[in-house]
Amino acid sequence: MKHTICHIVTKLELGGAQFTTLFTVAHLDRVRFRPILITGEPGLLDDEARKLEGVEFYQVPSLVRLIRPWRDLRAFVELTRLLKSLRPAIVHTHSSKAGILGRWSAWLAGVPIIIHTIHGYGITPAQSRWLQFLLIGLERLTGLITTRWILVSEADAVKGLRWKLFGQGTFMVIRPGADTRLFQGSPLPISDTGKFRAECGVGLEHLLVGTVAPLKPQKAPQDFVAVAARVCARVPAARFVWVGDGELRPGVEAAIRRAGLEGRIRLAGWRRDIPDVMRAMDLFLLTSHWEGLPQVLLQARANCVPIVATRAGGSAEAFVEGKHGWLCDPGDIEALAAQVIRLLMDSAERDRMRRNGGHIPNEFNMWVALRKREQLYAMLLAAQRRGVPSEAELRERPTD
Incomplete structure (x- = not known):
């Protein structure tokens, strides 16, 4: 029955x-x-x-x-x-x-x-x-x-x-x-990640910091822009991309214009080729103020992308701090920016975190x-x- x-x-x-x-x-x-x-x-x-x-x-x-x-x-x-x-x-x-x-x-x-x-x-x-x-x-x-x-x-x-x-x-x-068929070096066909970077106006000489999330209050996109402004002032090669859309888009676009970052931050809208998008990033940034347990952090970890995220909800349970990335308090713009700057300026640290990625525990x-x-x-x-x-x-x- x-x-x-x-x-x-x-x-x-x-x-x-x-x-x-x-x-x-x-x-x-x-x-x-x-x-x-x-x-x-x-x-x-x-x-x-x-x-x-x-x-x-x-x-x-x-x-x-x-x-x-x-x-x-x-x-x-x-x-x-x-x-x-x-x-x-x-x-x-x-x-x-x-x-x-x-x-x-x-x-x-x-x-x-x-x-x-x-x-x-x-x-x-x-x-x-x-x-x-x-x-x-x-x-x-x-x-x-x-x-x-x-x-x-x-x-x-x-x-x-x-x-x-x-x-x-x-x-x-x-x-x-996380669907491990799409991550962890899966055999599924993956397009050239350079294509996504090119669509964002990002060259090989740039360092791409990105996120995948809806543009809504929970994800704090205004914090993302504020962090980007501080990072761009210190790291000329830094570029930022937000993959997702939502109710806060007009306000976020206005914040980008006020910061004079139109050429440094791209709002890419929704995409379904997330494995390709992840592989194109040098660093994953999540600025959420509250969470359950974000699947995007599991995806970033599985895809060997170093992480900077807030300690919102169960985010700290999705990866090992110091091994796959770093955590900061929600809303702490200065701390988030400092961690992003440090990782962007330390290629050896990023490479170490990439080598630590590529696997997620069975429970995920x-x-x-x-x-x-x-x-x-x-x-x-x-x-x-x-x-x-x-x-x-x-x-x-x-x-x-």
């Missing part, structure tokens, strides 16, 4: 949570599971999701990221109606809005097992204290109907325990994996992570068939 597993995500944009969700539904064991994907407002990956073989795809346009009370109510009603008709054995939600509305819709629809993955919290330092308090309370309340939580980093697990969102034995850490392999999710589904389904799971069953952990 196949069990219907329904994944719900707010928007299929280019991001770690979305790639993890798509990979999961695309590769779930079809002998045991029937995968369904529900998403909300239109995103860049919608067409890719529709083409997934053997995956049923549904869209609820009223499900949007921003808080819109009337649209949220409509999304809740539509999700509940859809889940009642699909009758899944498990609902697995991702992202903040889908996590709240999806879990309550699943509960009202009588879904027996409800799982939520936290790919980094929607409770952020950019929010007011009262809003953070409200969101923590809402997550605590929704936790009462959540069968199991999945965290992508130990840092998020510690934070969730501190906020009392869940208790010991009701959560587990499953890493977001996407296929290993997928098997752990499947084992969790099977364990919870077996426990549900036997009745209310015991404390020992709740504390059981799927193995590698």
